Amino acid sequence: MMENYSTDVLIIGGGAAGLFAAIRLSEMKPDLKIIVVDKADIRRSGCLAAGVNALNAYIGAGHTPEDYVAYALKDAHGIADKNLLLTMAKKLNSVTAKIEQLGLVIFKDENNNYVTRGWRNVKINGENIKPILAAAVKNFPNVKIFNHVNVAEFLRDGDKILGAYGFSTRKKIFYNFAAKTTLIATGGASGIYLPNHAGGSRHQIWYSPFNTGAGYAMGIRAGAEMTTFEMRFIALRCKDTIAPTGTLAQGVKAEQINSFGEFYQKNYGNTTSERVYAVTAENLAGRAPCYLKTVGITFAQEKDLLNAYLNMAPAQTLRWIETEQLPKNFNVEICGTEPYIIGGHTAAGYWVNVNRQTTLKNLFAIGDVAGGCPQKYVTGAFAEAEIAAEKIIAQIDEIETPARKDFDVAEFEKFFANEEFFSVDDLENAMQSTMDEYAGGLTQNYRFNEQQLNLAAKNIQRLENLSEKLRAADMYDLLKIFELRERLTVAKVLIEHLRARRETRWAGFAQNLDYPNRDEKFNCFVNSVTSDGATKIIFRELEND
Amino acid sequence: MIKIDENKCVGCGRCVDICPGNLFFLEKSCVKMRDVRDCWGCCACVKICPAKAICYQLAADLGGTGAKLFAEDSPQKLTWQILKTNGEKIILEVDKARANKF
Numbered sequence: 240m241m242e243n244y245s246t247d248v249l250i251i252g253g254g255a256a257g258l259f260a261a262i263r264l265s266e267m268k269p270d271l272k273i274i275v276v277d278k279a280d281i282r283r284s285g286c287l288a289a290g291v292n293a294l295n296a297y298i299g300a301g302h303t304p305e306d307y308v309a310y311a312l313k314d315a316h317g318i319a320d321k322n323l324l325l326t327m328a329k330k331l332n333s334v335t336a337k338i339e340q341l342g343l344v345i346f347k348d349e350n351n352n353y354v355t356r357g358w359r360n361v362k363i364n365g366e367n368i369k370p371i372l373a374a375a376v377k378n379f380p381n382v383k384i385f386n387h388v389n390v391a392e393f394l395r396d397g398d399k400i401l402g403a404y405g406f407s408t409r410k411k412i413f414y415n416f417a418a419k420t421t422l423i424a425t426g427g428a429s430g431i432y433l434p435n436h437a438g439g440s441r442h443q444i445w446y447s448p449f450n451t452g453a454g455y456a457m458g459i460r461a462g463a464e465m466t467t468f469e470m471r472f473i474a475l476r477c478k479d480t481i482a483p484t485g486t487l488a489q490g491v492k493a494e495q496i497n498s499f500g501e502f503y504q505k506n507y508g509n510t511t512s513e514r515v516y517a518v519t520a521e522n523l524a525g526r527a528p529c530y531l532k533t534v535g536i537t538f539a540q541e542k543d544l545l546n547a548y549l550n551m552a553p554a555q556t557l558r559w560i561e562t563e564q565l566p567k568n569f570n571v572e573i574c575g576t577e578p579y580i581i582g583g584h585t586a587a588g589y590w591v592n593v594n595r596q597t598t599l600k601n602l603f604a605i606g607d608v609a610g611g612c613p614q615k616y617v618t619g620a621f622a623e624a625e626i627a628a629e630k631i632i633a634q635i636d637e638i639e640t641p642a643r644k645d646f647d648v649a650e651f652e653k654f655f656a657n658e659e660f661f662s663v664d665d666l667e668n669a670m671q672s673t674m675d676e677y678a679g680g681l682t683q684n685y686r687f688n689e690q691q692l693n694l695a696a697k698n699i700q701r702l703e704n705l706s707e708k709l710r711a712a713d714m715y716d717l718l719k720i721f722e723l724r725e726r727l728t729v730a731k732v733l734i735e736h737l738r739a740r741r742e743t744r745w746a747g748f749a750q751n752l753d754y755p756n757r758d759e760k761f762n763c764f765v766n767s768v769t770s771d772g773a774t775k776i777i778f779r780e781l782e783n784d
Numbered sequence: 785m786i787k788i789d790e791n792k793c794v795g796c797g798r799c800v801d802i803c804p805g806n807l808f809f810l811e812k813s814c815v816k817m818r819d820v821r822d823c824w825g826c827c828a829c830v831k832i833c834p835a836k837a838i839c840y841q842l843a844a845d846l847g848g849t850g851a852k853l854f855a856e857d858s859p860q861k862l863t864w865q866i867l868k869t870n871g872e873k874i875i876l877e878v879d880k881a882r883a884n885k886f
């Protein structure tokens with residue numbers, strides 16, 4: 240069955256960024272027709288299904304948006320766009336006030352001021368951030384929500400985006416959404432590399448295993464310019480549960496300590512990638528395991544930690560309690576994760592201008608899918624949502640409603656007709672092992688050389704060809720096939736980016752063993768455009784001086 | 785990973801709707817999991833199940849010992865319950881109006 244819709248604005252992905260955009264657009268123009276499509280249910284979809292622990296991007300008292308830009312540039316070792324950062328930073332505090340208005344509980348002092356963690360973090364109770372956003376969106380009658388619809392591809396005419404199409408994750412229904420303007424907000428990509436636990440707990444990972452890089456893949460296939468995929472994000476996390484560590488490091492000021500009892504971090508620097516590098520280097524030097532030193536915190540602190548983790552990563556609280564290794568008495572072991580591609584933490588994603596317009600006509604990108612602007616986190620995603628919304632409203636009246644453009648259902652149907660073959664799991668394992676071994680995964684301590692990248696590229700191409708022959712028995716199988724194919728597309732482009740940056744810029748995130756040092760020649764963006772399956776690298780100047 | 789108690793499930797379908805990974809389906813008014821290895825551990829299903837038919841457990845490769853984590857959601861508070869294998873029951877209440885200290 241086929242359903243056709245036409246709208247002013249199509250928002251793909253009802254996560255933090257997508258929902259905030261729907262709210263801002265509706266406030267500015269209550270009669271604007273908006274469609275929000277999500278592969279899951281917007282009440283708990285995306286990164287923030289379990290909740291959010293703190294608002295990680297905020298300008299605290301005595302600081303300015305320019306301070307935030309300087310901090311983010313330094314943390315990215317120079318590879319970020321100053322103008323994107325500044326436009327985002329200027330909105331961080333107003334979007335914080337707005338999410339509070341919508342119902343998020345924020346920690347305040349007796350003078351009604353937010354209590355900050357350092358100068359950039361606001362303490363909250365964020366367990367229900369997604370239900371809050373979803374409820375706010377449902378209040379606008381101009382917004383139509385499609386839950387459990389997976390968007391697969393843009394509708395386009397050359398480089399002009401005319402909407403998108405996809406399928407229900409449950410019933411055999413295909414959807415065609417024609418739109419004057421499209422906003423992509425599908426988050427980043429996990430699951431490209433072998434995860435920390437490859438067996439029974441393969442999805443006990445930090446980033447959402449259901450953000451599979453759909454937005455990147457759709458953009459790549461449509462010829463959008465992408466930036467900085469080679470800046471992969473490796474998170475420093477609690478061993479086993481892969482729960483965030485910021486709450487320990489910043490909340491109770493727990494410092495990194497190795498098994499010799501040495502506080503080693505000062506030897507490595509304090510950017511995000513240097514903190515990850517510190518753990519890898521200590522492990523390789525035989526001083527594993529590494530911990531965050533929590534021993535000695537007070538009973539009250541411990542109690543607050545247990546609650547804080549329940550609001551964001553309940554497995555960690557359960558682990559503390561059931562193993563009876565409470566943080567007051569036992570340090571928390573830490574580890575690096577497998578690499579992710581996330582524009583909200585690093586600069587990887589769509590190449591956008593200050594209005595968050597991509598290089599494709601009538602397509603905007605915001606949140607984790609958008610590049611050039613690291614250290615965004617949830618409030619930065621909100622800020623980008625507002626920036627894009629304001630530009631969309633300014634120009635929507637000049638855009639004509641596109642005529643209906645049909646797509647070929649055979650693109651989907653063919654998978655139901657395929658014979659029994661390899662399974663999605665088979666090919667996913669092969670992809671993750673290849674990326675791990677040859678493209679700097681966790682087991683390789685994030686190291687690779689060019690010969691290995693060549694092998695990785697060959698293998699990924701082989702797997703992409705094989706994936707054409709996968710068989711789907713139902714719509715969920717079809718979803719899994721598309722998720723795998725999105726990851727393969729992202730992997731292919733990622734390998735080209737890793738190859739192009741012939742230096743080691745962020746040792747914690749990636750070490751190119753052929754070029755183990757930083758090289759000032761690469762004070763530039765590595766961008767790419769893919770057409771007919773071939774990825775062309777474009778070096779773009781940084782405009783930060 | 786999550787565990788479903790089929791005897792307690794009333795087949796309301798709330799978990800089917802809420803899971804961010806589309807991992808549940810209903811079969812003869814009882815819920816089934818497609819592949820338990822695909823669970824992220826977000827506990828959205830644990831919180832929304834009205835029959836306490838779903839719990840979260842730490843898998844063996846995560847240091848688990850078999851304890852079960854349940855939750856009961858209400859507008860004012862979220863009540864978490866940990867059932868250890870020795871029968872001990874630990875209750876942790878999170879007041880929704882209070883922010884995290886950290």
Ligand SMILES: Cc1cc2nc3c(=O)[nH]c(=O)nc-3n(C[C@H](O)[C@H](O)[C@H](O)COP(=O)(O)OP(=O)(O)OC[C@H]3O[C@@H](n4cnc5c(N)ncnc54)[C@H](O)[C@@H]3O)c2cc1C
Pocket residue numbers: 251252253254255256257276277278279281284285286287290291292293294295296388389390391424425426427445446447449450451453454483583605606607608615616617618620
């Ligand atoms: C575990 C975790 C904890 C975090 N904690 C914090 C924190 O404490 N503080 C903080 O500031 N930030 C935190 N972050 C970062 C923050 O969550 C992200 O920056 C933010 O959610 C990004 O918003 P987004 O809209 O780009 O992505 P998401 O919020 O993930 O939204 C993406 C949406 O797109 C949907 N989608 C994906 N593919 C498709 C498709 N093909 N078709 C239709 N829909 C699709 C998904 O279902 C999802 O709803 C955390 C992230 C994680 C993973």
Ligand code: SF4
Pocket residue numbers: 786802803804805807822823824825826827828829830
């Ligand atoms: S814990 Fe989250 S990912 Fe796992 S089954 Fe429940 S809702 Fe789905």
Ligand code: SF4
Pocket residue numbers: 788792793794795796797798799800814815832833834835836837838
């Ligand atoms: S929410 Fe609970 S009762 Fe309802 S279908 Fe799921 S497991 Fe069964």
